[in-house]
Amino acid sequence: MSSLKHIAVVGAGPAGLMAAEVLAAGGASVIVYDAMPSVARKFLMAGRGGLNLTHSEELTAFLPRYRDAAPWLAPAIQAFSPQQLRDWCEALGQPTFVGSSGRVFPVAMKASPLLRAWLRRLDAQGVRVELRHRWTDWDDQGRLIFDTPNGPRAIAADATVLALGGASWPRLGSDGGWVSILAANGIAIAPLRPANCGFTVGWSDLFRDRFEGQPLKGIALSFGERSVRGEAVVTRDGIEGGAVYALSAELREAIALHGEAILHVTLRPDLERPDLIRRLSAPRGKQSFSNVLRKALQLSPVAIGLLQEVAKTKGLSLSSLPPGHLAALVNDLPIKLTGTAGLARAISSAGGIARDELDADYMLKRRPGVFAAGEMLDWEAPTGGYLLQASFATGVAAGKGALKWLRETGPS
Ligand SMILES: Cc1cc2nc3c(=O)[nH]c(=O)nc-3n(C[C@H](O)[C@H](O)[C@H](O)COP(=O)(O)OP(=O)(O)OC[C@H]3O[C@@H](n4cnc5c(N)ncnc54)[C@H](O)[C@@H]3O)c2cc1C
Numbered sequence: 001m002s003s004l005k006h007i008a009v010v011g012a013g014p015a016g017l018m019a020a021e022v023l024a025a026g027g028a029s030v031i032v033y034d035a036m037p038s039v040a041r042k043f044l045m046a047g048r049g050g051l052n053l054t055h056s057e058e059l060t061a062f063l064p065r066y067r068d069a070a071p072w073l074a075p076a077i078q079a080f081s082p083q084q085l086r087d088w089c090e091a092l093g094q095p096t097f098v099g100s101s102g103r104v105f106p107v108a109m110k111a112s113p114l115l116r117a118w119l120r121r122l123d124a125q126g127v128r129v130e131l132r133h134r135w136t137d138w139d140d141q142g143r144l145i146f147d148t149p150n151g152p153r154a155i156a157a158d159a160t161v162l163a164l165g166g167a168s169w170p171r172l173g174s175d176g177g178w179v180s181i182l183a184a185n186g187i188a189i190a191p192l193r194p195a196n197c198g199f200t201v202g203w204s205d206l207f208r209d210r211f212e213g214q215p216l217k218g219i220a221l222s223f224g225e226r227s228v229r230g231e232a233v234v235t236r237d238g239i240e241g242g243a244v245y246a247l248s249a250e251l252r253e254a255i256a257l258h259g260e261a262i263l264h265v266t267l268r269p270d271l272e273r274p275d276l277i278r279r280l281s282a283p284r285g286k287q288s289f290s291n292v293l294r295k296a297l298q299l300s301p302v303a304i305g306l307l308q309e310v311a312k313t314k315g316l317s318l319s320s321l322p323p324g325h326l327a328a329l330v331n332d333l334p335i336k337l338t339g340t341a342g343l344a345r346a347i348s349s350a351g352g353i354a355r356d357e358l359d360a361d362y363m364l365k366r367r368p369g370v371f372a373a374g375e376m377l378d379w380e381a382p383t384g385g386y387l388l389q390a391s392f393a394t395g396v397a398a399g400k401g402a403l404k405w406l407r408e409t410g411p412s
Pocket residue numbers: 010011012013014015016033034035036039040041042043045046047049050051052053054133134135136163164165166168169172173174175176177178346347348373374375376384385386387388389391
């Protein structure tokens with residue numbers, strides 16, 4: 001391809017940088033613009049949790065994680081599969097491994113060495129990065145307008161890839177500011193909503209003051225047909241953590257419909273009811289009731305506090321409940337969720353550019369030559385590596401789409 005083809009990639013997260021790599025490998029001259037003073041801040045933050053890059057399960061199990069977006073995302077993920085993502089990391093000197101849950105991580109368990117190697121490769125490919133460039137709109141000549149420390153700047157590009165992320169953790173750069181820009185340009189956007197998020201609960205002052213920040217470990221959470229094992233954390237206003245995130249899409253939708261949702265907590269999922277009853281039936285002697293629960297069921301103080309909190313809202317006195325009733329409560333503790341915790345605290349966002357707005361090559365139908373990728377598109381997925389996999393894969397697809405468009409119809 002002629003090196004005169006100038007491509008602007010806006011957004012230096014995993015989706016944008018991946019699009020830049022594909023475009024540069026295809027012979028284009030690429031400049032990546034980002035609003036922040038450094039690149040890929042959310043990716044680096046993901047690295048703090050070990051950087052769960054993708055998941056090792058078969059694609060037949062992998063793809064349905066994207067729920068109703070699965071058929072739409074499938075071609076991109078089949079074309080840049082979890083194994084290809086692992087190979088790509090390996091080629092950057094960052095081999096990966098499969099953890100016990102099937103999740104895939106770099107051996108280094110962080111993002112910075114991978115990002116450093118990736119930026120070196122991009123630099124060697126001739127990709128330039130312009131920081132502190134906040135995209136604000138197009139002008140009437142179709143040029144991209146950026147706010148920069150030196151004032152507004154207009155950039156003409158032969159093609160553009162937008163990869164501006166969702167709106168969670170806005171201090172890392174992706175703040176959803178692009179929604180109003182694209183909407184004003186006639187592009188339909190499914191509203192951004194918290195995904196992999198916490199929920200609000202009307203805790204008593206006593207419970208919140210005592211247990212805020214404490215983890216409920218080794219529990220199971222159920223909602224509707226789905227049950228997940230894992231961990232949750234009590235927050236000042238509610239509950240969050242891995243097991244909560246896994247159910248968050250269904251919980252969020254139920255709350256949107258009914259104004260609340262009842263989450264069921266199993267404090268000792270490994271103990272069957274008869275075993276619980278037997279343990280709770282042993283003579284208590286002079287022990288306090290909390291001590292009985294701690295010793296008989298090995299419940300943590302926060303688990304006991306939660307049991308007491310729920311009993312109080314139901315007008316029950318735990319210490320006078322018969323063992324059968326108590327056992328039922330221990331393994332089916334209903335918690336009323338009253339709302340979602342804000343988008344800013346969520347791990348990711350649902351919603352984004354409506355799928356109908358894009359063609360099969362991730363080009364905006366209303367703006368030929370402008371492509372979009374990553375979390376700013378209308379899909380959501382649980383944690384487990386699915387977010388990064390889809391961000392990388394749509395970055396590859398948008399990059400290839402832009403190359404194809406430039407070859408077929410773009411300016412010469
Ligand atoms: C705490 C945390 C942990 C996570 N851990 C994992 C994990 O382990 N595994 C996983 O799969 N996913 C994880 N994720 C999610 C994952 O990081 C995101 O889904 C992914 O980064 C999205 O990639 P993206 O390139 O689409 O957007 P982003 O990474 O959000 O990048 C978008 C970029 O666009 C820039 N930008 C935004 N607006 C403008 C503008 N107007 N002009 C110019 N630039 C702009 C931003 O500064 C940013 O650099 C985690 C998220 C968080 C918050």
